[in-house]
Amino acid sequence: MTPSGFTLFDTAIGRCGVVWSAQGIVAVQLPQHTEEQTRARIDQRYPGLNEAAPPTQVGRAIDRIVALLAGRSVDLSDIALDQAEVSEFQRRVYAIARAIPPGNTLSYGDIAKRLGDVALSREVGQALGRNPCPIIVPCHRVLAAGDKPGGFSANGGVATKLKLLSIEGARVNYTPSLFD
Incomplete structure (x- = not known):
């Protein structure tokens, strides 16, 4: 690349x-x-x-x-990516994330299950944290357990993730607590 x-x-x-x-x-x-x-x-x-x-x-x-x-329901899953610098595991995680339609979410555990082992949840989160193509690989559509937003490595962190989900019309049942 x-x-x-x-x-x-x-x-x-x-x-x-x-x-x-x-x-x-x-x-x-x-x-x-x-x-x-x-x-x-x-x-x-x-x-x-x-x-x-x-x-x-x-x-x-x-x-x-x-x-x-801008809030339109647009599918970006066919945009060509150069993934020469990402691992095979990351490619598999990103392929699952790219299949999540706007306005929908999966959890890290859901993706781990699709990869064959719920114990991979942490590795899924790490792969998404290193995602070089946010928006095209919609890591913002992946939540932690209990509909908590989990992390987001972009500027603004979780607030940016929640903003992106709101733009897409996703329903996230999340109220920040003192412990988040």
């Missing part, structure tokens, strides 16, 4: 970024506090990568991400 370029684009949740290669999208960067911080985050992960106009397929993917984040 050799990333070809990146671009920033506006969404309902802020200015996001996308990195691509000839094989597909390598990474999606959710918004940081400022555009400069979003750009710096991409540069930190992909030093020296040039900002460029996206190729047609990447432009179409961006349009669909923008639509989803």
Whole structure:
């Protein structure tokens, strides 16, 4: 995998970024506090990568991400990803997550069961925490046991996860407690 370029684009949740290669999208960067911080985050992960106009397929993917984040029910599961830098286990987890429709959720345990062993729940959470393509691989649609949001590694943490779920119309029965 050799990333070809990146671009920033506006969404309902802020200015996001996308990195691509000839094989597909390598990474999606959710918004940081400022555009400069979003750009710096991409540069930190992909030093020296040039900002460029996206190729047609990447432009179409961006349009669909923008639509989803604007509240439209859009399926992103067919967007080509370059997963050369992720493990086979992560690919399996991401494939299950990509099949979760907007407005729906699964738990880490549900995904672990689909992988054949509920004891893999922690590993599922770790794989989703390293997800390089949030939104396209909708890790925000995966909850902890008891409909608790669990973690979210993007800027804003759990609040961002809950915002994304709200945009999609997902019902999450969650009230933060002093112990969360």
